Amino acid sequence: xxxxxxxxxxxxxxxxxxxxxxxxxxxxxxxxxxxxxxxxxxxxxxxxxxxxxxxxxxxxxxxxxxxxxxxxxxxxxxxxxxxxxxxxxxxxxxxxxxxxxxxxxxxxxxxxxxxxxxxxxxxxxxxxxxxxxxxxxxxxx
Amino acid sequence: xxxxxxxxxxxxxxxxxxxxxxxxxxxxxxxxxxxxxxxxxxxxxxxxxxxxxxxxxxxxxxxxxxxxxxxxxxxxxxxxxxxxxxxxxxxxxxxxxxxxxxxxxxxxxxxxxxxxxxxxxxxxxxxxxxxxxxxxxxxxxxxxxxxxxxxxxxxxxxxxxxxxxxxxxxxxxxxxxxxxxxxxxxxxxxxxxxxxxxxxxxxxxxxxxxxxxxxxxxxxxxxxxxxxxxxxxxxxxxxxxxxxxxxxxxxxxxxxxxxxxxxxxxxxxxxxxxxxxxxxxxxxxxxxxxxxxxxx
Numbered sequence: 147x148x149x150x151x152x153x154x155x156x157x158x159x160x161x162x163x164x165x166x167x168x169x170x171x172x173x174x175x176x177x178x179x180x181x182x183x184x185x186x187x188x189x190x191x192x193x194x195x196x197x198x199x200x201x202x203x204x205x206x207x208x209x210x211x212x213x214x215x216x217x218x219x220x221x222x223x224x225x226x227x228x229x230x231x232x233x234x235x236x237x238x239x240x241x242x243x244x245x246x247x248x249x250x251x252x253x254x255x256x257x258x259x260x261x262x263x264x265x266x267x268x269x270x271x272x273x274x275x276x277x278x279x280x281x282x283x284x285x286x287x
Numbered sequence: 288x289x290x291x292x293x294x295x296x297x298x299x300x301x302x303x304x305x306x307x308x309x310x311x312x313x314x315x316x317x318x319x320x321x322x323x324x325x326x327x328x329x330x331x332x333x334x335x336x337x338x339x340x341x342x343x344x345x346x347x348x349x350x351x352x353x354x355x356x357x358x359x360x361x362x363x364x365x366x367x368x369x370x371x372x373x374x375x376x377x378x379x380x381x382x383x384x385x386x387x388x389x390x391x392x393x394x395x396x397x398x399x400x401x402x403x404x405x406x407x408x409x410x411x412x413x414x415x416x417x418x419x420x421x422x423x424x425x426x427x428x429x430x431x432x433x434x435x436x437x438x439x440x441x442x443x444x445x446x447x448x449x450x451x452x453x454x455x456x457x458x459x460x461x462x463x464x465x466x467x468x469x470x471x472x473x474x475x476x477x478x479x480x481x482x483x484x485x486x487x488x489x490x491x492x493x494x495x496x497x498x499x500x501x502x503x504x505x506x507x508x509x510x511x512x513x514x515x516x517x518x519x520x521x522x523x524x525x526x527x528x529x530x531x532x533x534x535x536x537x538x539x540x541x542x543x544x545x546x547x548x549x550x551x552x553x554x555x556x557x558x559x560x561x562x563x564x565x566x567x568x569x570x571x572x573x574x575x576x577x578x579x580x581x582x583x
Contacts, residue, residue, distance in 0.1 A: 222339040249362035249581040256369025258459035263442035264315040
């Protein structure tokens with residue numbers, strides 16, 4: 147496992163015994179449904195900058211590998227062919243007959259007022275994620 | 288290890304990753320892009336969009352009802368990135384946009400002060416950004432009015448950029464180089480050239496009163512706003528964010544400023560412009576504010 151990779155996922159790494167290396171452990175644990183985990187050798191971790199690790203330990207990494215949430219594309223202005231994409235939360239436990247009222251964030255893309263489109267949302271604000279090659283080497287190593 | 292275009296399904300999007308599990312709907316909306324449209328058309332589009340959100344019979348509300356959801360019209364926030372801040376701001380300062388949003392977040396946002404030299408001065412020498420000969424010809428056609436097609440969906444990221452996107456990026460760069468983008472926002476040919484001759488403080492009064500609303504001045508009824516901006520931004524200068532923040536203060540509007548020392552436009556575009564570690568953590572704080580405004 148490359149040092150560069152570990153550094154890039156470092157905010158999500160914690161020591162195997164559960165000791166927190168970074169303050170962002172809570173963030174990683176907040177998303178278990180989206181995370182896969184990997185153990186990487188401490189030598190690699192130390193090379194990546196975790197110099198304070200005890201000599202014999204492994205680093206437990208939560209890899210975030212989710213699928214993009216589904217969205218729907220709708221037309222809000224037929225005359226001017228203006229569309230929007232809506233991402234709908236799917237975890238609201240609403241068993242009643244009355245629809246639950248949910249807040250909404252309306253996002254506007256950039257592009258100098260001259261370019262850009264609604265699909266840019268998923269590109270502007272991504273998290274880092276591992277490539278398949280990295281995943282393979284992690285699962286075996 | 289960098290995110291790669293085209294491998295979207297393995298990519299997490301912090302905005303969605305943060306907001307959706309917290310039960311907040313996220314909408315990304317197109318709007319008519321400048322030339323031939325102007326700021327007038329953008330204002331119209333935001334009115335149309337919000338009326339659509341508020342209409343019980345809209346297709347959106349039908350789709351949501353299938354998920355046993357409805358929009359909470361008292362809890363709408365706008366979020367604009369870079370020039371998208373201009374659109375977010377329309378909703379927030381125009382009190383004829385209904386339903387009214389209750390919070391605004393602008394990141395690296397344009398529109399705080401469109402009268403800055405940054406937008407109005409003619410760039411010289413190294414200050415000019417390059418445009419290829421081929422693109423320059425297309426730009427000339429677009430500016431001559433021969434190319435009258437209206438665009439509203441020209442993604443900057445979809446794999447290979449389309450020819451239209453490339454040409455219109457050249458158009459933006461040309462308008463930046465020549466300091467003329469305000470002509471097209473205000474739909475007032477020649478206004479940039481007239482303002483250029485004046486000191487910054489005299490520029491506002493040189494704009495016809497009938498056009499000043501297109502600068503989207505902050506009003507006392509503007510909703511609480513968080514301004515997030517990189518101190519060394521060269522695409523949209525920090526002064527823009529600072530101006531928005533100052534104007535909010537003058538109008539007594541609840542406001543927050545998150546200024547990133549030593550950071551530029553990459554705070555809104557971390558992949559392309561390069562901000563690795565630490566960005567996501569910072570950004571979650573911003574989203575926490577947004578969530579708090581919607582829950583409060």
